Amino acid sequence: MPLGLFALTVSAFAIGTTEFVIVGLIPEMAVDLDVSIPTAGLLVSLYAFAIAIGAPIVTALTGGLPRRALAIGLMGLFTLGNLIAAVAPGYAVLMAGRVVTGISHGVFFSIGATIATSLVDRSRAGQAVALMFAGLTVAMVVGVPFGAFVGQHFGWRAPFLAVAGLGLISVAGLFLWLPGTIPHNPPTGLHSQLALLARPQLLAMYLVTVFGFGGSFVVFTYLSPLLTDVTGVSTGGVSLALMLFGVATVIGNLLGGKLGDRIGTRKALKVVITGLALSQAALLLTASHPLAMFANLVTWGIFAFAISPIVQSGVVAVATAEAPDAIDAASGFNIAAFSLGVSGASFAGGLIVAGVGLMATPWAAVASTLIALAIAQWGLRPHHGYMSV
Template identity: 40%
Template sequence: MPLALLALAIGAFGIGTTEFVMMGLLPNVADDLGIPVPTAGHLVSAYAIGVVIGAPLLTALGARVPRKRMLVLLMAVFTAGNLASALAPDYELLLVGRVLAGLPHGAFFGVGAVVAARLVTEDRRARAVAAMFLGLTVANIVGVPAATLLGQNLGWRTTFLLVASIGVLAMGSLALLVPRMPAEPGGGLVREVRALGDRQVLLGLLTAIFGFAGIFAVYSYLASMMTEVTGLAESSVTLVLALFGIGMTLGALLAGPLTDRALRPTLYGSLAALAVALGVFGSVVHVRWAALVMVVVLGAVGFLTTTPLQMLVMNKAHRAPTLASASNHSAFNLANAGGAWLGGLAVTAGWGWTSPAFVGAALAVAGLGIALLAGAMDRGRGAVADVAEAGAVADAGGSRVVARGGERTDARLPARGGERVGRQGRGSGSRVLGPVSGAGRPPLD
């Protein structure tokens, strides 16, 4: 894998650390600023609002900016936001700092995913994207616990100074390791928005909102579930979160190769496994060893969904993938807020601390249903395209690549202006794949 992926992973590590560390520092921040803990909790929401707003906005504004420069600028905004948080004299300005820190989150992952995919051959694109996401998962194992411990002992402002320094390190790494890369050909706001309006892209984003909401319905209340139902001490919560992070890392390692091999089956399988795992977790959470094992499983199957969802929207918006890729992270944050809200409603209704797991399972099933519907619609669209393509094949020679049962085989297809035309997976429709001489093959759906 190229070293540039390490630079992307460092940026992801910093983003993951600042996103989740506030949850562990809320009592410290509340005590220092003289505000109630629930009020301090709005600082978590402020970051999420920054992500939802910033992902489409910054991506659209930077559509014509070269990719390397865009990544460095995004990390500069991230660094400024964390520095502002560290120096904020009051609660209101800390809120502003958190929104500012969240603004580049989705755009960084959106642009970074496109850059990662362009650094490698077509058959390794998902693995490259998953490698970038490893920085996010490692943040949950190392970054968040270490930053939380630092903030509890040296003050919460020290934590954000540390994260700002990670941002500076990421900027230097990106400038040094990422090759010069132009913006997407013909890029621009209108083109990006048009690509975002594709039906398959919208269904992919909807799948992310429902499917990922399932895991956040539980993650948001994991500490309370483990202390109130499992019977663990509060001091063990950090260990539980680290176990979840280990599961996320395992999921990221599996997601890349599986997605490169078969995108849609990986997505279907991960969502189905998530629904089952959430149901099992809700049933065994009162058994300590089983609950701890299932925490790892939940982290793995939950994060296994991210790479195929990311690749799906990038593939379906292939002419202008950056805004769709970034908007996927807005969808993840909407899932975060929606899953936490629905899980909280179940607890408030008196259904008990295990109820968020079953709410999450229902949300994962809904996400799977949307994904299956999108796949069926895509196959139907591809079948129509195949009929039209068959007539063209009968009248001309050339080579093509056809997917059969998840495998690609060579056949005859007309060349157009020195380019070969093919079908991406089963039912994806035909599209230009690239020059005849040695262009890589896109991953199968």
């Protein structure tokens, strides 16, 4: 594979690490910044919101720019955002750094797959995209738990400095190894992209993503205080829990894709979302028992991340049948839906933690997941043969 593809993979690893490393550091950050735990949780919420809202707009505005220069510039902006976070004198500046990083994250992934496929012949396009996104997978398994471990032992600023270093390596790799000219078709205008939301089947799948995938982050954003205050594990145990959850996400991603291919989008979503609701409800019983809680985290992670490939393949199938000229835009909206779900759920989780307490968050997650199940049941219908019942 071309070296430029490995530079994209390192970029994806850095981006995936910085998005969720905060989950393992929220208690420490809240104390050091003199803010509440829910306020610290907004560092996850607004990062995701920046991806969901900023990325489609900035992607449309930068559609005519050369891909090589844009990719390098985005990773430079990403690196700057992490440096701002690392040296931030207070909460407001830290939040500004997170928003800058979130926007660059969203736009980079909007163009990354196209760049990856341009580096290889058509027969290896799928492998190229998979290799790039493997960076995200490795980030969940290694980067996030290791970053949390580093932050717990050397201060919460250390992971941001480390990710900024990875950002510089990515910039250098992209500069050295991406070709001077990368062919691309400029994306459709923002108005044309928004018109996709008027298509009922696409809108239904985006809502499944928001409520089904996103709902887990009512709990996951505040997993660290839940584990230390309720389950009674050490900070080292939090890093182990994040690693187990990361491994589960890899398994879930693989199983979800296979299940969707085997029984169809709608059936697969109903199976996976039902399992997710049950695993979230089980948190109410397992949270006070360490071994049971760790086992519960694995099942929860599998079901939560099995949703992603099912919905994404379903979106592509629907867009291919109904809007073949806007497949990339349709997929991009699903990425935005992931981030919107994370943003809304983590914000709601902060309100719940501040008002009712940590152990109320699983109830909210279950409620959100059941909304997704209802949409899968009654909002998704077979149409022209592209979605199995």
